[in-house]
Amino acid sequence: MAMLGFDNEKYLAMQSERIKERIEQFGGKLYLEFGGKLFDDYHASRVLPGFQPDSKIRMLQTLKDDVEIVIVIGAGDIEKNKVRGDLGISYDDDVLRLMDVFRSLDLYVGSVVITQYAGQPSVCAFIKRLAALDIRTYIHYPIPGYPHDIPRIVCEEGLGKNDYIETSRSLVVITAPGPGSGKMATCLSQLYHDHKRGISAGYAKYETFPIWNLPLKHPVNLAYEAATADLNDVNMIDPFHLEAYGTTTVNYNRDVEIFPVLNTMFQRIQGESPYKSPTDMGVNMAGFAIEDDEACCQASRMEILRRYYTAQAQLLKGTGDETVVRKIEMVMQQAGVTTDIFPAVKASLEKAEATGAPAGAMVLPDGRLITGRTSSLLGASAALLLNALKTLGGIDANLDLISSQIIEPVSLLKTTNLGHKNPRLHSDEVLITLAMSGLTNPVAKLAQEQLAKLRGANAHFSVIISDEDIKLYKRLGINVTCEPKYETKRLYHK
Numbered sequence: 001m002a003m004l005g006f007d008n009e010k011y012l013a014m015q016s017e018r019i020k021e022r023i024e025q026f027g028g029k030l031y032l033e034f035g036g037k038l039f040d041d042y043h044a045s046r047v048l049p050g051f052q053p054d055s056k057i058r059m060l061q062t063l064k065d066d067v068e069i070v071i072v073i074g075a076g077d078i079e080k081n082k083v084r085g086d087l088g089i090s091y092d093d094d095v096l097r098l099m100d101v102f103r104s105l106d107l108y109v110g111s112v113v114i115t116q117y118a119g120q121p122s123v124c125a126f127i128k129r130l131a132a133l134d135i136r137t138y139i140h141y142p143i144p145g146y147p148h149d150i151p152r153i154v155c156e157e158g159l160g161k162n163d164y165i166e167t168s169r170s171l172v173v174i175t176a177p178g179p180g181s182g183k184m185a186t187c188l189s190q191l192y193h194d195h196k197r198g199i200s201a202g203y204a205k206y207e208t209f210p211i212w213n214l215p216l217k218h219p220v221n222l223a224y225e226a227a228t229a230d231l232n233d234v235n236m237i238d239p240f241h242l243e244a245y246g247t248t249t250v251n252y253n254r255d256v257e258i259f260p261v262l263n264t265m266f267q268r269i270q271g272e273s274p275y276k277s278p279t280d281m282g283v284n285m286a287g288f289a290i291e292d293d294e295a296c297c298q299a300s301r302m303e304i305l306r307r308y309y310t311a312q313a314q315l316l317k318g319t320g321d322e323t324v325v326r327k328i329e330m331v332m333q334q335a336g337v338t339t340d341i342f343p344a345v346k347a348s349l350e351k352a353e354a355t356g357a358p359a360g361a362m363v364l365p366d367g368r369l370i371t372g373r374t375s376s377l378l379g380a381s382a383a384l385l386l387n388a389l390k391t392l393g394g395i396d397a398n399l400d401l402i403s404s405q406i407i408e409p410v411s412l413l414k415t416t417n418l419g420h421k422n423p424r425l426h427s428d429e430v431l432i433t434l435a436m437s438g439l440t441n442p443v444a445k446l447a448q449e450q451l452a453k454l455r456g457a458n459a460h461f462s463v464i465i466s467d468e469d470i471k472l473y474k475r476l477g478i479n480v481t482c483e484p485k486y487e488t489k490r491l492y493h494k
Contacts, residue, residue, distance in 0.1 A: 005295030026202025115182030
């Protein structure tokens with residue numbers, strides 16, 4: 001079985017306690033800026049084996065009577081119809097999705113804040129949409145010179161012009177559909193208005209990566225650099241923390257660069273700054289819950305390699321940038337990452353060469369390596385999936401789980417009625433036919449029962465597989481990488 005390196009329960013306990021301490025430090029009210037994903041944090045679960053993707057939400061649920069969530073969205077993102085790459089939905093739709101998710105978990109969502117509002121037509125339409133749904137909405141405006149012209153920012157015509165967000169809980173979580181939405185500015189605006197009203201309040205930041213109490217070049221922190229290569233984020237020693245305390249901690253360039261400005265803003269707003277460094281602002285306790293450092297190092301090196309293959313594939317598709325690939329290559333050198341750490345790469349390429357067709361290989365969670373090849377009826381991803389289920393169920397590798405009498409009519413339907421040129425079944429189609437076979441074939445039913453055991457497996461393919469196959473593998477919890485190469489020389493590959 002895959003090694004666990006992270007104690008999730010210890011993390012939840014330490015994290016909630018740390019936030020409670022920070023609330024008390026500021027007299028009972030804290031604006032907590034959440035960086036990264038509040039839930040479904042699969043990057044963290046991949047580099048910290050044992051970290052649950054919903055850990056942050058579970059932590060907030062332990063404090064739910066004190067928590068109020070404010071969702072921030074930038075007017076520019078609404079106007080540009082910006083889309084979340086992982087979900088394929090617009091930021092404004094994601095605001096509503098997030099509200100539904102939080103409410104289903106019994107977490108109180110107080111309001112939505114629209115930042116950088118300048119009367120954009122699509123933004124006005126979204127405000128009306130929120131009003132029709134009876135959602136409290138507040139407006140924040142562009143401030144000329146933000147964030148460097150501090151006298152212009154910290155005044156009635158700057159932060160003072162923004163709507164004051166009415167909140168009722170001691171812990172106000174500020175989150176957003178994505179980066180650049182204006183979370184920090186929203187927190188500063190609230191501190192300004194609270195100070196005017198005589199309300200004691202503070203600010204803190206909850207960002208999982210980089211982990212401040214791990215070394216700068218630790219594989220976990222390097223994996224974060226690989227994950228954010230397109231954002232030009234760079235991990236660095238926090239010079240302010242080193243000067244103030246003589247202690248080496250890790251932060252990232254944007255927080256270090258903006259800290260002097262933030263520090264001055266805190267002084268102007270509240271009379272003095274509560275922090276001496278960017279690290280001081282953070283509350284993340286993930287580093288204290290690492291129980292097996294080597295397990296986390298191995299997992300992080302694999303994540304760096306995955307990011308490399310993803311960046312190469314995006315470059316080939318025209319959605320990536322060569323500088324991102326080059327940056328990840330540098331991270332690979334620093335972390336000692338080569339393709340040799342992932343045996344599925346070599347196995348898939350050898351299988352493809354031997355068969356003259358696309359192939360795949362998978363390392364199961366227990367370490368076993370299996371392969372799958374393209375056939376007349378099955379694509380490489382579908383064949384690999386079936387072979388994995390056979391292996392996990394102890395089923396004879398030569399046994400057909402799905403009769404050709406079932407597969408052939410489905411293939412015929414695809415090509416004659418649905419307009420597909422490729423008669424081979426995708427992974428999702430194979431699972432549907434496997435479920436049908438399981439009604440009369442107990443061996444097929446046994447194979448289907450192994451699906452849950454695939455979570456945590458890693459697969460690699462000799463060519464770029466279809467988006468449908470990648471999505472299906474991800475839903476099963478299988479990490480996927482592909483060689484930056486198409487199966488055919490066609491120009492259109494959807």
